[in-house]
Amino acid sequence: QVQLQQSGPGLVKPSQTLSLTCAISGDSVSSNSATWNWIRQSPSRGLEWLGRTYYRSKWYYDYAVSVKGRITINPDTSKNQFSLQLNSVTPEDTAVYYCARPGSYGYWAFDIWGQGTMVTVSS
């Protein structure tokens, strides 16, 4: 079955870049039927979809308006993983970050999740 394993630092300084990676097992980041998403959760903002990447003969990228301009999601086909980069972070970006993949139930029903990474933005 498909599993997602997250990695990355739990502490980032203000104005720096948050970087997380989600390693995929049981599927391919280049799959023509999957999308690869990042979602975060904080007490102040609740659950918030951040963006996704997917491959349909070429790579596509969709980002939430709230983080557009600061976010990059990149696939890494050599390592079968995808990453999140969020620039110019502030304490408002403190959250648990999840990678997620819709499985058998449509593109907007996330049934496969990573374990979550708590990221704190603080000096």
Place this chain on the structure above:
Amino acid sequence: QSALTQPPSASGSPGQSVTISCTGTSSDVGGYNYVSWYQQHPGKAPKLMIYEVSKRPSGVPDRFSGSKSGNTASLTVSGLQAEDEADYYCNSYAGSNNFDVFGTGTKVTVL
């Protein structure tokens, strides 16, 4: 994109039913049949309970049901059990500009 509106809390005794509402707009909940519901226990990732308004993924008990009327979706948990105590979040597709929006979350307490 504003979050979908849910009541902060709901409760019921074991065996009773509880219904949670999720109010959006015609640009999200009312415009598409892509409403899903998630259950989240403390320290865990959300778990998909309902997709496409009323469909249950494999393994989800039929005590969980979903519906939609206009801009408001609902999740009903019948025959409440202790393990149903959790936070519940709705989610909706919101079109090709805003893509996806979650609800504010509802804490369900089993009395």
